[in-house]
Amino acid sequence: MRTHKIVLLPGDGIGPEITEATTPILEFVSAKYDFNIEFKTKLIGGSAIEAFDNPLPDETLQACKSSDAVLLAAIGNPKFDELPRESRPESGLLKLRSGLNLFANIRPVKIFPSLISASTLKPEIVEKVDLIVVRELTGGIYFGKPKGRISSEEGERAFNTMSYSSVEIDRIAKIAFELAKDRKGKVCSIDKANVLDVSQLWRDRVNEIQLAFRGIELTHQYVDNAAMQLVRKPDQFDVILTGNLFGDIISDEAAMITGSIGMLPSASLSSDGPGMFEPVHGSAPDIANKNLANPIAMILSASMMLRIALKEFKAAQDIEDAIDNVLAQGYRTKDLASDNSNPLGCKEMGKKILENLSLIK
The missing domain is CATH 3.40.718.10 (Isopropylmalate Dehydrogenase)
Structure with a gap:
């Protein structure tokens, strides 16, 4: 069985919520397509400052370097804005990009x-x-x-x-x-x-x-x-x-x-080391822990990771098809809601996408 080592960096703000909505989806497709994912969760950004007084602890960097891919949710919190620039959450991200040579x-x-x-x-x-x-x-x-x-x-x-x-x-x-x-x-x-x-x-x-x-x-x-x-x-x-x-x-x-x-994923890649995959949006601390975040960009980042870094093309396509199906059924998180849509919270959107994944043959 193929095994992929993935470092999860939930980070700050809505990061832990959208990570929690994403991991069951990765576990589902890995079981379906007979490969294994070994998750390691590490701290970066504001959460790392609070725990280690460092936006990028060495153990986080070393874990990322020895992984097959890094899945980052979001970093940043205005309560750290008074710190020197090199000590802020964003500096942790810049140092990680540099440390992994993500060009x-x-x-x-x-x-x-x-x-x-x-x-x-x-x-x-x-x-x-x-x-x-x-x-x-x-x-x-x-x-x-x-x-x-x-x-x-x-x-x-x-x-x-x-x-x-x-x-x-x-x-x-x-x-x-x-x-x-x-x-x-x-x-x-x-x-x-x-x-x-x-x-x-x-x-x-x-x-x-x-x-x-x-x-x-x-x-x-x-x-x-x-x-x-x-x-x-x-x-x-x-x-x-x-x-x-x-x-x-x-x-x-x-x-x-x-x-x-806010719906878009992204990746940063190096020549021969692990790539990092992350949603384009920020940490949105104003809606953190309120079940209001949209997890789709994070889930699409996971799909992008499967496709580009892990070469698990069928698993990636299933995730994208499931998201398309959920949106076609009219389900939306608050940021996308309209008069004719069915509103869902972050947790519920993740579960709805997982439910649709189980229907894909």
Whole structure:
């Protein structure tokens, strides 16, 4: 029997609630498809500060490093805002990303048929959208040097450096092409090669990497055109590959096509270590412990973990189908509720998805 070692990081706010709604679902599909999941629950963020006076205890980092994947719920609590920046919950997350060398951010954007009306775009524009944004996470203009603010004859001057090496480009491109192999087989690389030297290198390296993935169709778009195409015809995209700055913008634009950024999962991956999977939304401390949270993004993050990190494709598909069925039946948590929906709490939504899983053959 296959065994997968998973570290659970419930974190803060609604994190423990959505984790509790997710683990029975993982246990169900593992039993159905004859694989085993070994869970280890560790502290991070505010909960770790309270227990260890450290947002990322060493035992948490070491457990994550020795796992097959990390499933993070949410971190953050305003009661720690007065602490020095390096001691706040968010610093624990940054240190974990650094410790695991998570350079690739993966954000899927998929339309659930029953939620098409939530999008601000016309139904016929969004109904077939199913794409993934692959964003380089640790390079580019956010990390390039030199950077800073100086005095000059023209007054104060600020500058940043957009910089990428061939190694950084190659490793993120390989992830995009590998993901495309399990999807529609199309990668669109987004750059600004008509203006930027760094984008010219980006395009050259992506073309070179594509030679090892002959079955994958590769296209290129300038970032301004890509932003327009995402609104004009988003279903043309399968896997979008781009750098840190452009990915920061494009991924949020793509996410809002669905009408609800709070429904979306994400992943951060390294070259050879465990990946981390987490919902896009925050810890929402104002609704914590009130059974009001929406666990679907967390459950979808678990599905993404099964698909990308563990290669348990059938289990992942069952979870996604069960969520689609529940939404089609009109069940909603408070954040998605409408006049015609059936409202459920966090626990009840998890149970309803589990109930629908048991009906899938």
